[in-house]
Amino acid sequence: MNNNASMVFSRRISRPGSGLFFQFCLLLTAVCLLNGAASAQAVSGNRFNPAISLILDGQFSAYSNRAEDFEISGFLIDDEAGPIAEGFSLDESELAISANIDDQYYGFVDVAFVQEADGETAVEMEEAYFQTLNLPSGLTLKGGKFFSSIGYHNVFHSHTWHFADAPLAYQAMLGTTFADTGVQLRWLAPLDRFLELGVEIFQGDSFPAANDNGSPGAFSVFAKTGGDVGISHSWKAGLSYLDYEARKRDGGEALADLMFAGDGEVFIADFVWKWAENGNPRSRNFIIQGEYLHLGEDGQVDFFNGVANESGPYDLDQSGFYIQGIYQFKPRWRVGLRFDRLSSSNQLPALSVVTPLSDDDRNPRRLTAMVDFSNSEFSRLRLQLAIDDSSADNDTQVLLQYVMSIGAHGAHQF
Amino acid sequence: MKKIIFKFILLPALLLAGFPAQAALRVFSCEPEWASLAEELGGDKLDIFSATHAQQDVHYIQARPSLIARLRRADLMICTGADLEIGWLPVLLRQAANPTVQPGLPGFFEASAFAKLLEVPDSVDRAQGDVHPFGNPHIQLDPRNIAKIAAALALRLQSLDPDNADFYRQRYADFDRRWQEKTKQWTERAKPLAGMGLIVYHRSWVYLVDWLSLREVGALEPKPGIPPSAGHLASILQRIESQDVALTVRSVYQSSRATEWIARRSDVPAVVLPHTVGATAGADDLFGLFDSLVDILLEHRR
Known part of the structure; x- marks a missing residue:
């Protein structure tokens, strides 16, 4: 359009003049057009760039037990759960990209580069979703792969955790984080008191769910409320329920011949209370946070012992809680203490394989302490000590961790 | 029985009827200075909520549940902008599910858009600290900025609530007259x-x-x-x-x-x-x- 107009323009002037003048005009127009195009591209190319942030997360860790022998009595954990590799390691380097897509949608992608035990680097799609910006009546729809909003801890990426690792209950029952592909509909009540209700439908590919066909295999509902008390206190509490199908979930890498087929449900009650002097968390603040999880699952378990198939009904009844306190006693310095406890009562058929599930008379416990220093909002160094009584073999764990972020400013989520 | 009817039905109804007319616009202000400015320009036509108070460092606010709830029903959001609230404003906007206050819409008023920002850096690097790429966002401490922002906010109130446009126009004229006078005095004294x-x-x-x-x-x-x-x-x-x-x-x-x-x-x-x-x-x-x-x-x- 623009191009044609200027061609016409240059021809018109050139008519009375010589060929040279005509060529000059053409050249001039071409230069102008090129310039115009270049500057327009520079503007559109850069100004519409999404917010990009890169998280560098690594640590040095030492355990009294071998990390690959880790197990939790009474629980069969997902391969994603368990302690971080020993020695120097990169846990997850995350690349997060987000922007408004148009006036209706917001988009977010978080890709994690995970260093695996064999030294290979795996790329994991942590989250990739769109979210609506202008549905009426307080509704928000989210679609894609995302961290489920069940519980309190579940929506947070590992670099924002207050400890280097996830609560034991989340590791044991939700594979650290319940993230799956599906849709979420949230409703925020039109009240001055925060009240949010939501439902989610998932494909059901994430632990503890497992799916071997094309139809959705998990759904959840959650309710959250919260508010302020005076100017220095604020809180949030929630109840969540996750219902899932476990179709052919194996026992993890070590127990790949063990197959569970059943139905399960997870119930979560969560609570967080934050104190900040005069509502200003910058200098001093305190956070107390706790969650209770209960998992019930029953169905049929199969084990191929190399010769024949053993099978029978199983019934899992597992629960656990954690409670943690984080105190920032001066700007940039925080200390934290966390207590984890789990218990279970599992019924399994007689199998010729021994799993931690049958070791359900122990109550796994863990006590974790940490101190961290954040030079700015964008960097954090942390020392963490834990006495982990997850299995009969008591483990002492020491971690030295760094979390650094480059690029777009992180979100101050409550 | 009559007594009960009076106590539980009539009395509340009377009380409700006796309340002053409900505010026309619900205003969510990120900082107390804009809440105060809105109060000057809108008086009781506005129901004003300030997300922060003077004891807080506005850089370091979290998207608390109470803020999300208050933003949900806001008709107008007034913030400094220029990335001052970068840590929490985008989160609030995404969680409050309120289509009327999204950036770019009349319901979102960014005060820094109406002031000339100082110290706009040529390049930004976090080695310089928590610098703001759009310039220094603490614009409220120059009364000449307040005057410009007041003029823009008054127009915004008129367009969002045309029924009370005359009221806002009048309040603004009165405020501006007093503000110019006082600005002259402050400048003179200082x-x-x-x-x-x-x-x-x-x-x-x-x-x-x-x-x-x-x-x-x-x-x-x-x-x-x-x-x-x-x-x-x-x-x-x-x-x-x-x-x-x-x-x-x-x-x-x-x-x-x-x-x-x-x-x-x-x-x-x-x-x-x-x-x-x-x-x-x-x-x-x-x-x-x-x-x-x-x-x-x-x-x-x-």
């Missing part, structure tokens, strides 16, 4: 302050410095957002010896330790200057804010 040397805690006073031609000699934070270190404070002390400094200045939410450390080792007094409405006893509204700013500075002139 003339002797020109050239007065200040050490600031955070570089949040540049608009005040610019307006009154003060001199910012140094900042106690070595880089924006990084707390004062012993080494840096020592270098500030040296600077005080070689340059004429009248005051060290901090906001009420900042720690007094560094400013008092300086005060003990030099003859430079430490003072809390109000940075927004509600920060000090005199700063009850925008007029009081600038009254006390000028008063306190004049008191420490030398």
Whole structure:
């Protein structure tokens, strides 16, 4: 359009003049057009760039037990759960990209580069979703792969955790984080008191769910409320329920011949209370946070012992809680203490394989302490000590961790 | 029975009817200064909520449940912008599910869009601290900015609530007349302050410095957002010896330790200057804010 107009323009002037003048005009127009195009591209190319942030997360860790022998009595954990590799390691380097897509949608992608035990680097799609910006009546729809909003801890990426690792209950029952592909509909009540209700439908590919066909295999509902008390206190509490199908979930890498087929449900009650002097968390603040999880699952378990198939009904009844306190006693310095406890009562058929599930008379416990220093909002160094009584073999764990972020400013989520 | 009907049905109904007409617009203000400005321009036609108060550092606010709930039903959101609220405003906007206050729409009023920003960096690097790519966002400390923002906000109120447009126009005319008059007085009274040397805690006073031609000699934070270190404070002390400094200045939410450390080792007094409405006893509204700013500075002139 623009191009044609200027061609016409240059021809018109050139008519009375010589060929040279005509060529000059053409050249001039071409230069102008090129310039115009270049500057327009520079503007559109850069100004519409999404917010990009890169998280560098690594640590040095030492355990009294071998990390690959880790197990939790009474629980069969997902391969994603368990302690971080020993020695120097990169846990997850995350690349997060987000922007408004148009006036209706917001988009977010978080890709994690995970260093695996064999030294290979795996790329994991942590989250990739769109979210609506202008549905009426307080509704928000989210679609894609995302961290489920069940519980309190579940929506947070590992670099924002207050400890280097996830609560034991989340590791044991939700594979650290319940993230799956599906849709979420949230409703925020039109009240001055925060009240949010939501439902989610998932494909059901994430632990503890497992799916071997094309139809959705998990759904959840959650309710959250919260508010302020005076100017220095604020809180949030929630109840969540996750219902899932476990179709052919194996026992993890070590127990790949063990197959569970059943139905399960997870119930979560969560609570967080934050104190900040005069509502200003910058200098001093305190956070107390706790969650209770209960998992019930029953169905049929199969084990191929190399010769024949053993099978029978199983019934899992597992629960656990954690409670943690984080105190920032001066700007940039925080200390934290966390207590984890789990218990279970599992019924399994007689199998010729021994799993931690049958070791359900122990109550796994863990006590974790940490101190961290954040030079700015964008960097954090942390020392963490834990006495982990997850299995009969008591483990002492020491971690030295760094979390650094480059690029777009992180979100101050409550 | 009649008594019960009166008590439980009629009385509440009467009480409800007796209440003044409901406010026309629900306003969510990110900072107290804009809540105060909205109050000046909208009076009881507005139901105003301030997300933060003077005791808080607005850089470091979390998207608390109470803020999400309040934003949900807001008709107008007034924020400074220029990335001042970058840590929490985008989260709030995504969680509050309120289509009317999204950026770019009339329901979203970004005050910094109507002021000329100072210190827009040519390049940004976090090695310089928590710098703001759009310029220094602490724009509220120049009454000339307030005047420009008031004019824009008054127009916005008129377009969002056309039924009360005359009311807003009138309130604005009245406010602007008083504001211009007071600005003239403040500027006149503050003339002797020109050239007065200040050490600031955070570089949040540049608009005040610019307006009154003060001199910012140094900042106690070595880089924006990084707390004062012993080494840096020592270098500030040296600077005080070689340059004429009248005051060290901090906001009420900042720690007094560094400013008092300086005060003990030099003859430079430490003072809390109000940075927004509600920060000090005199700063009850925008007029009081600038009254006390000028008063306190004049008191420490030398």
